[in-house]
Amino acid sequence: MFNAPRYGTGSLADLLPSVLAGFGVPGETDRLGLGIAADRVCVLLIDGLGASALAANPGAAPFLSGLASATLTAGFPSTTATSLSSLGVGVPPGEHGIIGYLVRVPGQDRLINTLRWSPHGEGPRVDLRSELVPEQFQPTATVFERAAAHGITVTQVAPSYQNGSGLTRASLRGCAFRDSFSVGDLIDGIGIALRTGTRSLVYAYHADLDTTGHARGPASDAWLLELAHVDRLAAEIAERLPPDAALLVTADHGMVELDERIDFDHHSELRAGVQQLGGEPRARHVYTEPGAAQDVAAAWHEILGTDFAVLPRAEVIDRGWFGPIVAPHIADRIGDVVVAARTAHGIIRSGAEPIQSMMIGHHGSLTPAELDIPLCTFRS
Structure with a gap:
């Protein structure tokens, strides 16, 4: 919820x-x-x-x-x-x-x-x-x-x-x-x-x-x-x-x-079309290759299911998650796709973020x- x-x-x-x-x-x-x-x-x-x-x-x-x-x-x-x-x-x-x-x-x-x-x-x-x-x-x-x-x-x-x-x-x-x-x-x-x-x-x-x-x-x-x-x-x-x-x-x-961890570094389907993965395990900014945002969002939604909300940048802004006003230069800092955990799951990076991946307690969503x-x- x-x-x-x-x-x-x-x-x-x-x-x-x-x-x-x-x-x-x-x-x-x-x-x-x-x-x-x-x-x-x-x-x-x-x-x-x-x-x-x-x-x-x-x-x-x-x-x-x-x-x-x-x-x-x-x-x-x-x-x-x-x-x-x-x-x-x-x-x-x-x-x-x-x-x-x-x-x-x-x-x-x-x-x-x-x-x-x-x-x-x-x-x-x-x-x-x-x-x-x-x-x-x-x-x-x-x-x-x-x-x-x-x-x-x-x-x-x-x-x-x-x-x-x-x-x-x-x-x-x-x-x-x-x-x-x-x-x-x-x-x-x-x-x-x-x-x-x-x-x-x-x-x-x-x-x-x-x-x-x-x-x-x-x-x-x-x-x-x-x-x-x-x-x-x-x-x-x-x-x-x-x-x-x-x-x-x-x-x-x-x-x-967390009761389940999805490891981005060992999940080729999640990595497809992604340039960089920002945020943290409970709230990820997904920065995609040019023109790949829609395909990445669709793939992440299919793989992650209902445990995560997977939304394009424009929809997250429209929903007011970052506030009623998002300045244009700040909107450019937001991921092309934003992913937030609904359940006690997280998207970790065991290779790039080893210490964070081992943590028991998390936040962000x-x-x-x-x-x-x-x-x-x-x-x-």
Whole structure:
């Protein structure tokens, strides 16, 4: 079963514009009806925390489960680089242009890993920030830039590898950056940042739940234990909030465990007519040979059956998966054929993507387990 992203009324892209409306920033509207008017707000993003997984495990997360909560949707694909861009820019993927994990940029013959801002493939990792300038690839002003322009002190508290990264420069720019080296340092850094300036907005990121889900699966004991740590992390932050502050806890996507893997690298019928395979196992961008898109779509539909939606680019755009607006230069980044998993299946590449192919937990598609994310609110 698929859900539709609720762009404009209930998606991750609507969260920070709604927060800015609470700060009284001109031109911003409270799209989510948060009704939060506070001088200090922290948005804590827990990578990989799906709404259904949180709801199913209240004993592991008593603090978060006890908060006032709502369910938002990520966008499509439900993957970290796309979701963080939707959060940071405040618009759907069709407008910010980070439309997947691995994408082909028109004019280049290679796939770009948008999370690492590097070419995909074998060989040493190459930094593309000078060649593929992040601020040009995604030129729309971020929510953080808009906040800073109106006198709000904005801070990102996150691991040091995100400081100045291509994705940060593209979609999360406009913040002062505070490195976090541990959970304790993250908690302390949030508290310090919240007390900076007369009005402050803090965006904080925590990755361990997602890492555990990929490696052990979101149904594992390890994942539940990590969820308990995440819950305590949120409670510790809440206990240390300054007066008249708000904590909003959300996520970028949920996760599912695969029960069947179709290996593109060992399936000649799937490879026929395909130049490059982007995206990730649950949501693939299929870039075809010139004139081959229709034949490729027909072949993939016949081979994959009802376990996957196999749609041409134009139909995906018409369905609004990437948002109500898709700029022409961004449409060119979308696969000629887009494939999204309906069931617990995935299209792996054991040769080209060996580590990803071995992962237990995956995300990217439009099923509720992947698309629905929590929004938990705490006021000091």
